[in-house]
Amino acid sequence: MTAAPGPAGLLLRRLGIDTYQEPVAYLRSDCPVCKSEGFESRSRIEIWRGDAHIVATLNVVHDELIDKNQLGLSEAAWRALGGEEGAALRVGHARPLLSLSSVRAKIYGRPLGAEAAAAIMRDVAEGRYSDIEMAALITACSGDRVDLAETIALTEAMVAVGQRLDWPRDMVLDKHCVGGLPGNRTSLLVVPIVAACGLTIPKTSSRAITSPAGTADAMGTLAPVELDIPAMRRVVEREGGCIVWGGAVSLSPADDLLIRVERPLGLDSDGLLVASVLSKKVAAGSNHVLIDMPVGRTAKVRSEQAAHALTRRFRGVGEALGIAVDVMLSDGSQPVGRGIGPALEARDALAVLRGAADAPADLRQRAIQLAARLLELGGKAAPGHGLSLAASTLDSGAAWRKLRAICTAQGGMREPPRADYTQVVAALHGGRLIAIDNRRLARLAKLAGAPKAPAAGLELHRPLGSQLEAGEPLLTLHAESPGELAYAAAYAAAQDTLFTIQEAG
């Protein structure tokens, strides 16, 4: 059964209300179609403009904000539907969301089959899931609730609803960090090193989900990242690599939509994580993927046991989908580099590329290790010789030239912005810095405004193991507004578990 467009016509009114990413429509309670269709607030309605159509959540309006013959659209609804002020629209009840019964079945403990996963991802990609329905779906698939077979089903379902790239080469590389480690922005170094050596690495990256910055957020402070598929293809054909936002190329549109709810809930799970990462790699046409997996007590992956389970999941799904997945475990005990936040992380990467005297050595080291593995995998270095090739590509300036070339090809390079408001957080007492809580540090950078405010975040001044004096600066908060600065500073002041400083005994 498909709901047919209602008989009454309505006129588009862009209301300019930003409801985040959920499309919302506004109708007057006394408008004829509202009455005849029995619409009420939170009805899910389908809106047609010619052949274009979207599903939106209805908010009934009891005031004269809009006319009786108008249908108001939130910004997300207007972007999705398109059209101009006054365009003719038709509306009807959205068809029942049948795939939600598979979500309910999953909640009640029944496994998610391939058909159910496909139906769910089709509906998600078509925007048929409301935010609360997506929250239920994500929660049902979080924790340890999705097994390997279900992860394969979800990954294939995500690939099936998106576009898919292919390349006229046998070897197409990619790398991905599972995250949880603030500042670990190695892609901005690995992609230019690998591409400078003549390999193909069409990197699509995500915006932050639960972290203060994703690779796309950091790269976005250097160059445009919202490229469509033809533009991305041109960049890769010319430069061998790119760093673009995956959401813009619609490689995994269902996953892109799920993120809008994963982010505020701060939820992530092995199953959804692997499906999200690998669906995008398969869609991008990669066939060899290196996963950087930082392990640490307060990183996303907290133990070696968890790392091995996640590694098996990655390899199992990769095998089922025909791509080779290599996993590199790394130290996740403290942030990488100094900056946390889009622009601050980009600055760290630029310092390494430019060979600046104060460039963070840990970031450089990690990038070289990852690039080395890819260079060996791609046949550009013999086993055991990847590290020296990666280091020389960095030191010769070839990688720096390549990043500039990639930025230019993506639309032009710029310097990352600086925040107008900063505040130093000092050590309350002296002693040795023996632990850093990555999760709380990430939360602090988010309270300062990252990733939405690209210049916001924090700069860490001292690494683990440092001997500190009382009153010595531990970190500097960066914010784009005084309110956010004050809010982050209050959190930093109250959180004595952010840093563990052991006094000399």
Added chain:
Amino acid sequence: MTAAPGPAGLLLRRLGIDTYQEPVAYLRSDCPVCKSEGFESRSRIEIWRGDAHIVATLNVVHDELIDKNQLGLSEAAWRALGGEEGAALRVGHARPLLSLSSVRAKIYGRPLGAEAAAAIMRDVAEGRYSDIEMAALITACSGDRVDLAETIALTEAMVAVGQRLDWPRDMVLDKHCVGGLPGNRTSLLVVPIVAACGLTIPKTSSRAITSPAGTADAMGTLAPVELDIPAMRRVVEREGGCIVWGGAVSLSPADDLLIRVERPLGLDSDGLLVASVLSKKVAAGSNHVLIDMPVGRTAKVRSEQAAHALTRRFRGVGEALGIAVDVMLSDGSQPVGRGIGPALEARDALAVLRGAADAPADLRQRAIQLAARLLELGGKAAPGHGLSLAASTLDSGAAWRKLRAICTAQGGMREPPRADYTQVVAALHGGRLIAIDNRRLARLAKLAGAPKAPAAGLELHRPLGSQLEAGEPLLTLHAESPGELAYAAAYAAAQDTLFTIQEAG
């Protein structure tokens, strides 16, 4: 840490936008406080009007719908905060929702302790959970994921955040049906029978969660049900019983809020179900509760095994909270009475009370059985004599007089409304009616507009086992709008699994 009210003052603007029950606030993107605080769409903000305050979800407005110095409020936000157009408001970031980390821990498989449950329910009751956060909470507690200890913790936490009644009597009765069986509106009969016999039964009931009508929805077509606690107390003191909406008396405000997300998700679980029911009974001051539990393949409780597990859960939680819980299993294979929908179910109850010739015998029978158990429990009938006392209280007209007296005490009795639009659904072929899908039937009544449209729903014409001719009326759809009637009729036409009619072989 508590976020302090921002320095800048804003003026209240009631925008008349009905966002269902989630409080939403609207600020211009170019208003100074929006910039200085770094607010963005979906920020959770706290709004103060003097000492009154609420937490709301922000929608940033890029248009001139409101002035720069105004803070727009959705209807739910305005109801929760109070105040008049132009009242002075202050805003700040809502404090971080710390209890959400316990929800995340639960999602990741760790049990929910008493302290965590208490913190969650406090935050829920204070409106600090957004809809998607509530969706995650409910999903995490659905299916078989909450054990007895967690259910006790949730129940106690729900009781702790609400008001609590006490009565100057040793014996305070209540009954509750776990639902899932359309039309099972026995409370409208049981309460007057029991109260007419001199017992105390302060019944609070809920609006529909996943069904086409709750008891409060049906009673609401006969008399006001939104009584506050003093009014409810006066009714019970005078008449011995009442049937009021639990949401208005705030006996379990956390649960009342959870329902706004449970309803659209169509989720329900043993743990949340028991916590929801018993928290309200404890808060209402009842100490003896009879649970009506219909069991059937398409009822909420699908098997005897499930019924026994749920019974153990009810008894275990009752024991922990000091109330005696008695459970009566009943047949859940088909709807009770003829009507499904608030007014249609109320009409069935009135027919039984008035002794109408065509009164549904099954509804009468169930009500007598339940009332009998309560009369025996309350010491008004010797064991084995409850049935005859219940039947004679009904047949003498005493129960009918009592219901009218209760309705009068609640604010005045009225006749339930009739729908303007009806349509008959006929049997496609002849044969014996061997199965009815309660879930699809409930869905059909909801598509026709129930429970929001009180006159909407459906009337079933033939019970299970009936021999039908092709073209014979099976049911009549009732709707308050032609759109909903057409929508329900389309669903009925497409759903050949609604009724199973076995042709003579």
